[in-house]
Amino acid sequence: MKTRLTIFSIAICSLAFGASKYECSHLKTDTIYSYDEVDTKPTLEKGVESLYRKWNSVAKYPSEARRNGIEGSVFISFIINENGEIVEPKVLQGLGYGCDEAAVEALKKTKLKWTPGTKSGKNVKVKMVMPFAFRLTS
Numbered sequence: 001m002k003t004r005l006t007i008f009s010i011a012i013c014s015l016a017f018g019a020s021k022y023e024c025s026h027l028k029t030d031t032i033y034s035y036d037e038v039d040t041k042p043t044l045e046k047g048v049e050s051l052y053r054k055w056n057s058v059a060k061y062p063s064e065a066r067r068n069g070i071e072g073s074v075f076i077s078f079i080i081n082e083n084g085e086i087v088e089p090k091v092l093q094g095l096g097y098g099c100d101e102a103a104v105e106a107l108k109k110t111k112l113k114w115t116p117g118t119k120s121g122k123n124v125k126v127k128m129v130m131p132f133a134f135r136l137t138s
Helices: 048-058 063-067 099-110
Strands: 004-006 032-034 072-080 086-093 117-119 122-137
Touching: 048 099, 048 122, 072 099, 086 099, 099 122
Parallel strands: 032 122
Antiparallel strands: 004 122, 072 086, 072 122, 117 122
16 A cells, blocks of 8 residues: 555644734834734735645655654744744654654745735734644555
8 A cells, every 4th residue: 555645734823932022112123923913924825725735745754654653743833034934943742753853844845935924014023833744544
C-alpha cells in the first residue's frame, strides 16, 4: 500500500502571550501583537488554503513517523513581520518522530507573501499559530 501525506485545513488559532497593547502614540517596531490585537489581520491573497496547499506540496512525511504509524497535528507559532514575511517559526505542540522538524521546514519553504497586519494604520508584527496535520492514508 502506498502511503500519502494528506493535510487538513484547521482554522487559524491565535496566541496572546508575549504581546503587549499600545495606543497609537506608543506603537513600537519591536512589539509583537497577537492575532486578536490588531486592527487588520494578516492575510494571504488566495486565502489560508493556499498556505496549506503549498505546505502540502513541499512537506515530507518522516519515514520514522510513517513506520510507527504516527498521525496528528503539529502546532507552529510564527510571526508575520511588517513586510509580510514568515519569521521565527517554532513548534508549540509537536508529534515527535521527525514530524515537528518536517512541519517547520515545509513552512519555511512555502515562501508565500502575506499582507501584514496593521494597528492604527501601521504595519506591525503579528504572532500566529497554525496546525499542520500529518495523516497516513492508504
